[in-house]
Amino acid sequence: MLLKKLTEAMGPSGFEDEIRQVIYEEVRDYADRVYTDSLGSLIVEKNGSQPGPKVLLCAHMDEVSLMIVQIEENGLLRFRPIGGVDSRVLLAKPVRIGKRKMFGVIGSKPIHLQSSAEREKPVSIEQMFIDIGAKTKEEAEKWVQPGDCAVFATDYQEIGQRCAKSKSFDDRVGCAVLVETIKKSFDIPLVFAFTVQEEIGLRGAGPVAYRVNPDIALILEGTVCFDVMGAPGHGQGTVMGKGPALSVIDSSTIANQYFLQHMLQVAEAAGIPYQFRRVSGGGNDAGRVHIARGGILTGAVSVPTRYIHAPAQLISLDDYENTIRLVEAFLRSVEKGGLRLA
Missing domain, CATH: 2.40.30.40 (Peptidase M42, domain 2)
Known part of the structure; x- marks a missing residue:
């Protein structure tokens, strides 16, 4: 299973060799071009000659x-x-x-x-x-x-009611979403980036965004979830099982409202459950991507992850699958001319 392969692979920040090779083996047959930049991020291109806005989809490979x-x-x-x-x-x-x-x-x-x-x-x-x-x-x-x-040393295992536990769902769950999306066909130029060193300062994403120079970027991430007994509603961040989380603000990004509203419309039109990320702490690769070059229209979608940065993390498989659905629906909307650039 893809989640098992990705989460059990080793990939400390700055030492992403093993997980990069695992991802390469999964995506190479679906890409027009696959290469690695000087920092070690894996970049996958599809439909480079197609007309339309170039979309960068980004998830980090490294783990704490x-x-x-x-x-x-x-x-x-x-x-x-x-x-x-x-x-x-x-x-x-x-x-x-x-x-x-x-x-x-x-x-x-x-x-x-x-x-x-x-x-x-x-x-x-x-x-x-x-x-x-x-x-x-x-x-x-x-x-x-x-x-x-x-x-x-935590093995992947599916437990309870449609849940899975493993290490490194932050952000191998985002990597898995990208891998599943690469296997689908679209009619716009797409670049998928599996970045390095996010956990020690979002270091890989900036050079990737500068190199690729996309019109639009979407960041996929595992995010904080503290919806357990006794946690106040305002402190939960996200709730597991309630769908992918859309970011409004974090320590490195304030969401572009035009992008955010478009994502809401896409989710509602497709009947995909969603929620808002309700804490301002933490951050992800959007913090570097949206300020690259002259600025890039950027949004972030996250999978709620209990016990993030801990030896055993927990996600809902429904959230994971709905995130895959949301990413596809978003790209279909861009194909049809949605999210027009200024």
């Missing part, structure tokens, strides 16, 4: 992760986060390290041995380590080196 920074004499590995990782969710979690995918477990001093003062504070990353079962530094160095990256 950990980097090994030191190997202790006893074989334990010290690490630091790559991207926004909450240290409180790390303890006792399994990880895979480096190209060998060495298995390890994140550990710290057991609660039995902590002082009363230590128990009152969250364990910091500086107090944690990764244990790969090595007894010495020399033994650990046979398998791991400083600079290797670790990702959460």
Whole structure:
């Protein structure tokens, strides 16, 4: 299954080689041209000679992760986060390290041995380590080196009522939407970009947008969802199962109102459920794309993701499938002359 392939592949920010190859294998037979830019983003072109506005569809490949920074004499590995990782969710979690995918477990001093003062504070990353079962530094160095990256060792699984859990739905779910869209036929020039290093500052998207120079851009993302028991309505961000979320404002973008209203009309005309992203924190590649060159007409559609940036994340498969439907309906509307450029 596509979601399983994409979420289980490794792709830390700056080390997207494995996930890029997985995506390439999925899309190469459906593209007119596939290439990689100097930062590592994968760019897929279709219908370049067709008339009409050029549309860029963008999703980032990278995931939050950990980097090994030191190997202790006893074989334990010290690490630091790559991207926004909450240290409180790390303890006792399994990880895979480096190209060998060495298995390890994140550990710290057991609660039995902590002082009363230590128990009152969250364990910091500086107090944690990764244990790969090595007894010495020399033994650990046979398998791991400083600079290797670790990702959460979480398998994809469908659970409950049309839900799926895995790591890296942010933003492999957006990548999956793009892959499914590439396999469809359209009559306008399209460019699909699977970008790098979004989690450490939206770094890959700006160069892609500058290079491609599209007329219109649509960003696909997994977004924050906190719709669990006790969460106030205004703090939920999105609600899982209520459809793809349309962004109004975040830390790097204020939505173009013309684009937003067009997306609402497209969703309603197609009978696709949708919701608004109701928090202003966070951001996505739209923050770099919409200010490239002289400015690009840009919007963002997100799949609600519970426990985002955590070892196990949760999405609704209905939201995922409705996002695919919404993207297709949007592109069909552009084919018919909708979303006219000034």
